[in-house]
Every structure is written in structure tokens, then in C-alpha cells.
Amino acid sequence: MTQWSTDLSTAPRGGFTTEEYTDKNGIQRTRKIEDRQYVWMASKCEKSILSYWIAPDRGFEGRWCGFNTAECPIAWRPYTKGEFPPVRDRMTGEMTWPNGQRPPFPRELLAIEG
Numbered sequence: 245m246t247q248w249s250t251d252l253s254t255a256p257r258g259g260f261t262t263e264e265y266t267d268k269n270g271i272q273r274t275r276k277i278e279d280r281q282y283v284w285m286a287s288k289c290e291k292s293i294l295s296y297w298i299a300p301d302r303g304f305e306g307r308w309c310g311f312n313t314a315e316c317p318i319a320w321r322p323y324t325k326g327e328f329p330p331v332r333d334r335m336t337g338e339m340t341w342p343n344g345q346r347p348p349f350p351r352e353l354l355a356i357e358g
Contacts, residue, residue: 248286248319248350255320256281257297257306285310285317286350294323319350 249255258281262274280296285308287293293310295317300306307313 248321250319252317252320255283255297256322257299260299282323284321284323286319287311287315288318290351293317 258279260276260278263277264272264274267273278299282294282296285293285295287310295309295311298307298309305313307315308317311317
């Protein structure tokens with residue numbers, strides 16, 4: 245089982261790659277493609293949230309998806325596809341984790357939060 249880490253600077257933040265393409269007018273252009281690297285984040289309100297890094301852009305600070313710019317996760321752990329699979333509710337269309345199958349929240353980290 246993967247352990248939680250409180251060192252957020254080591255969490256993968258993805259990045260961008262560039263791609264050359266020709267538009268409909270025959271003009272050669274370049275576009276940025278985002279490479280999201282998903283991780284589980286533990287919030288101060290005792291939730292495990294599937295997240296990825298949103299890079300700084302147009303004057304906005306970078307932040308983790310699911311968190312406000314003023315809010316910071318307290319720990320992270322790698323996301324392994326299929327480890328805690330979500331299920332889409334047929335009536336509402338929302339993604340849910342049956343039987344609470346998200347990574348268990350690391351309650352021992354609440355005592356060391358600054």
C-alpha cells in the first residue's frame with residue numbers, strides 16, 4: 245500500500261508538450277498540450293480528493309484541482325489507475341466511490357499540521 249507524503253514539493257505536477265499542426269488555411273501553428281498527472285490529496289477537512297496541478301496562468305497562482313488558491317492540501321499519495329475505481333451514478337451522472345473506496349484519510353497527519 246502506498247504511503248502518504250507531507251512533502252507537497254515532491255508531488256508530480258505534470259507539464260506541457262508542444263505540437264506542430266497545420267490549420268485549415270494551411271498555416272503552420274504550435275499548440276500546448278497539458279499532461280495531467282493525477283494524485284490523491286488529503287485536505288484539512290478530512291477528505292481524500294483526486295487532484296492534479298493547475299499551472300499558473302494569466303496572473304493566477306498555480307493550485308491543486310479541487311482546492312482554492314488560498315487552500316493547501318496537507319498530504320499527497322500517488323494515483324494508481326484502477327486502485328480505487330469510481331463508479332458513475334446512472335441517475336445523477338455523478339462519480340462516486342462505492343463503500344468509501346477512496347484512500348483512507350491519514351488522520352495521524354492532522355496532529356502535525358502547522
